[in-house]
Amino acid sequence: MLLAQQLTESADILEVANTGSFWNILTFVVFTPLVGALVLLAIPKANQQALKVVALGTTLVAAGLGVVILTQFDFGDASAKQLGANIGWIEVINSRYIVGIDGISLPLLMLTLLIMPLVVIYSWNHIPSPGNPKAFFALQMVLMTGMLGSFVALDLILFFVFFEVVLLPMYFLIGVWGGEQRQYASIKFFLYTLFGSALMLVAFLALYFLSDEVLTPSGNVMHSFDMTLLPALATGISAGAALWIFGGMFIGFGVKVPMFPFHTWLPDAHTQAPTVGSVILAAVLLKLGTYGFMRIAIPILPDAAKSWAPVIGILAVIGIIYGALCCLAQTDMKRLIAFSSVAHMGFTMLAISTLTDFGFNAALFGMVAHGLITGMLFFLAGSTKERYHTLEIKRLGGLLKQAPHMGWIMGLAVMASLGLPGLAGFWGEFPAILSAYDPAEGLNVALFRTLMVIAAVGTVLAAGYLLWLYQRVAFGTPSAEFENDPNIVDVTTTEWIAWTPLIVLIVVLGMVPGILFNVTNPAVGVALSAIGA
Numbered sequence: 001m002l003l004a005q006q007l008t009e010s011a012d013i014l015e016v017a018n019t020g021s022f023w024n025i026l027t028f029v030v031f032t033p034l035v036g037a038l039v040l041l042a043i044p045k046a047n048q049q050a051l052k053v054v055a056l057g058t059t060l061v062a063a064g065l066g067v068v069i070l071t072q073f074d075f076g077d078a079s080a081k082q083l084g085a086n087i088g089w090i091e092v093i094n095s096r097y098i099v100g101i102d103g104i105s106l107p108l109l110m111l112t113l114l115i116m117p118l119v120v121i122y123s124w125n126h127i128p129s130p131g132n133p134k135a136f137f138a139l140q141m142v143l144m145t146g147m148l149g150s151f152v153a154l155d156l157i158l159f160f161v162f163f164e165v166v167l168l169p170m171y172f173l174i175g176v177w178g179g180e181q182r183q184y185a186s187i188k189f190f191l192y193t194l195f196g197s198a199l200m201l202v203a204f205l206a207l208y209f210l211s212d213e214v215l216t217p218s219g220n221v222m223h224s225f226d227m228t229l230l231p232a233l234a235t236g237i238s239a240g241a242a243l244w245i246f247g248g249m250f251i252g253f254g255v256k257v258p259m260f261p262f263h264t265w266l267p268d269a270h271t272q273a274p275t276v277g278s279v280i281l282a283a284v285l286l287k288l289g290t291y292g293f294m295r296i297a298i299p300i301l302p303d304a305a306k307s308w309a310p311v312i313g314i315l316a317v318i319g320i321i322y323g324a325l326c327c328l329a330q331t332d333m334k335r336l337i338a339f340s341s342v343a344h345m346g347f348t349m350l351a352i353s354t355l356t357d358f359g360f361n362a363a364l365f366g367m368v369a370h371g372l373i374t375g376m377l378f379f380l381a382g383s384t385k386e387r388y389h390t391l392e393i394k395r396l397g398g399l400l401k402q403a404p405h406m407g408w409i410m411g412l413a414v415m416a417s418l419g420l421p422g423l424a425g426f427w428g429e430f431p432a433i434l435s436a437y438d439p440a441e442g443l444n445v446a447l448f449r450t451l452m453v454i455a456a457v458g459t460v461l462a463a464g465y466l467l468w469l470y471q472r473v474a475f476g477t478p479s480a481e482f483e484n485d486p487n488i489v490d491v492t493t494t495e496w497i498a499w500t501p502l503i504v505l506i507v508v509l510g511m512v513p514g515i516l517f518n519v520t521n522p523a524v525g526v527a528l529s530a531i532g533a
Contacts, residue, residue: 013212013213013214013215013221014212014214014215014229014232014233015214015215016086016096016214016215016216016217016224016226016229017086017217018086018087018088018217019085019086019087020084020085020086020087021085021087022085022087022097024083024084024085024099025065025068025069025072025083026069026083026084026085026099026100026101026152027085027099028065029062029065029066029069029109029113029148029152030099030145030148030149030152031145032058032061032062032065033058033059033062033116033141033142033144033145033148034141034142034145035058036054036055036057036058036059036061036141037058037138037139037141037142037145039054039058040054040055040134040137040138040141041134041138043134045132045133045134048133051133051134051137052120052123052124052133052137054137055120055123055133055137055140055141056117056120056121056124058141059113059116059117059119059120059141059144060117062113062116062144062148063113063114063116063117065113066109066110066113069083069101069106069109070110073101073106075518075519077522078102078103078106078519078520078521078522078523079102079103079522079523079525079526080102081100081101081102081154081228082100082101082102083100083101084098084099084100084101084152084154085097085098085099085100086098086154086226088217088218089155089158090157091216091218093157093208093222093225094214094216094220094222094223094224094225095155095156095157095158095225096155096158096225096226097155097158098153098154098155098158098226098227098228099152099153099154099158100152100154100228101151101152102523102526103519103520103521103522103523103524104291104294104295104364104520104523104524104527105151105152105291105295106519107364107367107368107516107519107520108151108284108287108291108367108368109148109151109152111283111284111287111367111368111371111372112144112147112148112151112284113148114501114505115279115280115283115284115371115375116140116144116280118279118497118498118499118501118502119140119276119279119280119498120137120140121494121497121498122275122276122279122379122382122494122495122498123136123137123276124494125492125494126275126276126382126383126386126494128177128274128275129177130176130177132176135172135176136173136177139169139172139173140169140173140276140280142165142168142169143165143166143169143170143173143280145162145165146162146163146164146165146166146169147162147166147284147285147288148162149161149162149165150162150163150166150288150291151291154226154227154228155225155226155227156204156207156208156225156227156230156296157204157225158225159227159296160197160200160201160204163197163200163288163292164197166285166288167190167193167194167197170189170269170273170277170280170281170285171186171189171190172186173273173274173276173277174186174189174269174272174273174274174277175187177273177274177277178272178273178274178277179271179272179273180272181268181271181272182272182273184268184272185265185268185269185271185272185273186269186272188264188265188268188269189265189268189269191265192255192258192262192264192265193255193256193265195255196251196252196253196254196255196256196262197252198252199248199249199251199252200248200249200251200252200253200292201252202248203244203245203246203247203248203249203252204225204249206241206244206245206248207230207234207237207245207300207301208223208224208225209223210234210236210237210241210245211223211224211230211233211234211236211237212232212233212234212235212236213233214226214229214233227295227296227299227300230300231299231300231302231530234300234301237301239303239304242301242303242304243304243307243308245301245304246297246301246304246305246307246308247308249292249293249296249297250297250308250311250312252292253288253289253290253292253293253296253297254289254315255289256285256286256288256289256292257286257289257290257345257348257349258286258289258342258345259289259312259315259316259319259345259346259349260315260316260318260319260322260323260342260346261315263319263323263342266286266338266341266342267326267335267338267339267342269281269338270282270334270335270337270338270341270378271332271334271335271338274382275378275379275381275382275383275385276382278334278338278378278381278382279375279378279379279382282337282341282370282371282374282375282378283370283371283372283374283375284371286341286345286370287367287371290345290348290349290352290363290367291367293349293352294352294360294363294364294527295527298352298355298527298528298531299527299528299530302355302528302530302531305355305531306355306440306442306443306531309353309354309355309439309440309443310353310443310444310447310448312349312352312353313349313350313353313354313436313447313448313451314447314451315349316346316347316348316349316350316353316451316455317346317350317451317454317455317458318346319342319343319345319346319349320343320346320347320350320454320455320458321343321454321457321458321461322342322343323339323340323341323342323343323344323346324339324340324343324458324461324462324464324465325461326339326342327339327340327343327461327462327465327466328461328464328465328468330393330465331392331393331394332391332392332393333381333384333391333392333393333396333469333473334378334381334385334391335391336393336465336469337374337377337378337381340374340377340417340462340465340466341370341374343458343461343462344366344370344374344417344428344429345370346455346458347366347428347429347432347433347455347458348363348366348367348370348428348432349363350432350433350435350436350451350455351363351366351431351432351435351436353439353448354435354436354438354439354440354443354448355439355440355443355528355531356435356438356439356440356528357521357524357525357528358431358434358435358438359432359435359436359439360520360524360527360528361431361517361520361521361524362427362428362431362432362434362435363432364516364520364524365424365427365428365431365509365513365516365517365520366427366428366429366432367428368424368428368509368516369416369424369425369427369428369506369509370425370428372416372424372502372505372506372509373413373416373417373424373425373506374417375502376409376413376416376499376502376503376506377410377413377414377417379495379498379499379502380406380409380410380413383406383491383495384396384399384473387403387485387487387488387489388482388485388488393469393472393473394472395479395481395482396472396473396479397472397473397474397475397476397477397478397479398474398475398476398477398478398479398482398483399473399474400474400475401477401478402478402482402488402490403488403489403490403491404490405490405491406490406491406495407474409491409499409503410470410473410474411470411474412503412506412507413506414466414467414469414470416506416510417462417466418459418462418463418466418467419459419462419463421510422507422510422511423506423507423510424505424506424507424509424510424513425506425510426510427509427510427513429459432455433452433455433456433459434452436448436449436451436452436455437449437452440528440531
């Protein structure tokens with residue numbers, strides 16, 4: 001989808017044209033889960049099998065549409081916004097239904113379409129107390145629509161709507177099906193993210209009113225929320241105003257990442273969330289924040305991004321070290337994995353802060369790799385909790401003896417998470433660190449090289465806490481408490497089905513990283529064109 005734009009003869013304003021149709025492949029893939037949620041609401045709660053089948057069928061249909069998208073996407077022109085539409089929506093403020101995908105959004109869209117069917121398959125025999133699969137699956141479908149919509153939206157208001165849609169489903173997933181402190185964790189999650197979203201919305205409105213105007217199809221001259229036009233329309237915004245606007249988006253997206261010091265909601269949310277909630281949160285939801293930086297904040301306000309880049313880089317490295325040290329102090333397996341997300345997303349934000357093609361490519365790979373690997377670790381934590389009824393590390397042990405396949409899968413996920421070469425995690429961390437050696441022109445080279453060295457120390461700490469976790473959980477002999485427990489079984493059929501795609505992708509992307517880099521690189525160049533990276 002290429003947005004028609006031209007200079008009018010009478011005024012130096014961009015003219016916007018309607019292109020495409022609402023009924024396109026991206027609309028279908030985004031709203032299919034919402035239709036599935038409505039179907040689920042019509043099925044009696046007692047008919048659990050039908051509810052499971054509809055939920056799985058919905059996610060598989062969406063995934064099938066994702067395959068169609070892959071066949072229609074022009075990989076030779078991955079920098080262009082494709083397969084989308086630009087039509088009127090809220091005419092009074094010139095907010096339009098603009099959707100499209102390029103090499104930046106495509107991998108994250110596909111990641112979402114992969115994770116959600118696996119989550120439903122895993123839930124087949126793992127619906128947590130208090131049961132109620134009808135609401136459990138319906139909320140997941142609404143959540144899926146919000147996540148997919150965020151990755152295809154090219155209008156700020158449309159993006160904000162989808163960005164906010166994910167809050168309520170995740171709030172209820174944590175608050176209803178979570179652990180003992182679920183109410184505290186769900187409220188904390190909601191308030192933190194709502195606060196960030198409020199500042200982000202203010203920043204969007206400021207961007208709207210301070211940017212130049214466009215000529216709408218109806219003949220009116222108005223401001224625009226169009227992400228594809230705003231890099232050109234926002235050039236007249238004063239440097240001071242741009243810094244404040246970027247600051248609002250920085251907090252809004254930073255809370256979602258989450259960056260230090262906005263991270264404190266994450267360990268509680270992960271620890272208390274049901275397994276599938278933790279998987280979705282780690283695999284996809286956190287990526288909405290980093291995606292926002294790469295799609296909106298930096299391309300639209302490149303000069304402000306240069307001013308904020310050192311702050312982002314410093315906070316990212318603090319998050320890497322702080323998250324790793326917190327991991328070393330944890331006694332709960334799930335909480336340790338949660339703090340590892342703070343550290344891993346720190347690497348992604350460090351790469352983004354360099355404002356370079358190399359850094360953005362590393363960040364995108366890191367986002368996908370983190371989604372696959374940490375999602376796998378949370379799946380394993382959930383299955384461990386189901387078998388042992390605890391995640392207290394000192395009570396665990398001997399997993400390789402009692403459930404050898406599960407133990408070896410955990411070993412693979414741990415090695416991938418610490419960045420072992422040949423697995424996906426390596427290409428998420430090593431290039432991110434390397435990108436800080438040569439940041440964009442105008443940034444403090446000495447500062448970023450210092451950050452690079454500190455971040456490298458974080459990889460050593462990561463190896464320490466992950467190997468310590470694996471040694472305590474998988475090696476040795478089972479404790480007397482669980483030695484003869486019949487509930488401790490090896491990987492079940494549904495677990496094999498849910499985990500195998502993740503295992504395969506972790507290995508394949510680790511061995512052939514060009515599969516992803518070749519898709520992201522052209523689009524990254526366009527996103528950073530205003531910076532001259």
